[in-house]
Amino acid sequence: DIVMTQSPDSLAVSLGERATINCKSSQSVLYSSNNKNYLAWYQQKPGQPPKLLIYWASTRESGVPDRFSGSGSGTDFTLTISSLQAEDVAVYYCQQYYSTPPITFGPGTKVDIK
Amino acid sequence: EVQLLESGGGLVQPGGSLRLSCAASGFTFSSYAMSWVRQAPGKGLEWVSAISGSGGSTYYADSVKGRFTISRDNSKNTLYLQMNSLRAEDTAVYYCAKAHTRYSSSWYILGYWGQGTLVTVSS
Numbered sequence: 001d002i003v004m005t006q007s008p009d010s011l012a013v014s015l016g017e018r019a020t021i022n023c024k025s026s027q028s029v030l031y032s033s034n035n036k037n038y039l040a041w042y043q044q045k046p047g048q049p050p051k052l053l054i055y056w057a058s059t060r061e062s063g064v065p066d067r068f069s070g071s072g073s074g075t076d077f078t079l080t081i082s083s084l085q086a087e088d089v090a091v092y093y094c095q096q097y098y099s100t101p102p103i104t105f106g107p108g109t110k111v112d113i114k
Numbered sequence: 115e116v117q118l119l120e121s122g123g124g125l126v127q128p129g130g131s132l133r134l135s136c137a138a139s140g141f142t143f144s145s146y147a148m149s150w151v152r153q154a155p156g157k158g159l160e161w162v163s164a165i166s167g168s169g170g171s172t173y174y175a176d177s178v179k180g181r182f183t184i185s186r187d188n189s190k191n192t193l194y195l196q197m198n199s200l201r202a203e204d205t206a207v208y209y210c211a212k213a214h215t216r217y218s219s220s221w222y223i224l225g226y227w228g229q230g231t232l233v234t235v236s237s
Contacts, residue, residue, distance in 0.1 A: 040223055042159075048229035049209055050151075050159065053222070093159055097222035101173040103149075105159040 002026050003105035006092075012114040019081040023094035027080045028104045031098060036071055038098035039110050041090045044108075046088045053078065053092075081111070089113060116140040116226045118210050123231030126148070130200050130235070136193040136210030136228055144168070144188035147213040147221040150195050152206035153230070163195065164221065178204075200235045207232050 003026040037057035042050040054070035122134040150162040163184040207230040214225030
């Protein structure tokens with residue numbers, strides 16, 4: 001199974017500042033035949049189910065604010081919140097869907113306001 | 115509007131059984147693969163099982179293989195998870211989730227999640 005790791009475990013960022021979350025997979029999730037990275041990001045606010053933010057490593061889901069962006073390829077990925085808003089306080093998870101089943105999630109990164 | 119409503123959770127003794135349901139609306143249910151994902155209290159996300167739109171293909175995490183059975187009734191727009199031989203470590207909120215698109219390459223992009231139902235396994 002592909003193991004996903006995330007760093008940091010948690011971070012606190014001032015309102016309006018940038019938040020950066022890293023995700024690493026134990027093997028490449030880049031499918032060479034279509035040049036797509038099988039990597040998604042989810043946001044989970046307290047008491048709510050997860051919500052899809054990003055898929056194919058960098059494609060923003062419809063309705064997701066453009067302050068959220070995904071980047072990276074192969075084994076190393078980043079979720080960036082360009083200007084943190086109060087409503088962005090949540091736990092963020094990366095997930096690979098390259099080698100399935102099973103799909104595997106990272107352990108999560110908690111984002112708070114400083 | 116897509117809606118997924120889980121039900122069937124509750125308190126069950128170790129070794130017991132429970133059947134979860136997920137009622138779907140707002141989309142052509144039979145066209146989409148569906149998954150169950152669980153989250154133990156205060157912990158991260160763990161994928162449990164998935165099923166194709168037709169129901170002809172099913173997949174399981176090793177942790178539940180042989181104990182859990184996923185199924186669907188497309189005439190009722192409902193997804194199920196039959197859970198047998200339950201253990202304390204199965205205690206979690208169980209979410210049903212809809213594939214992002216109809217294409218097999220995105221079966222495991224979980225585009226929409228229900229609110230979840232809590233399963234507690236304890237004596």
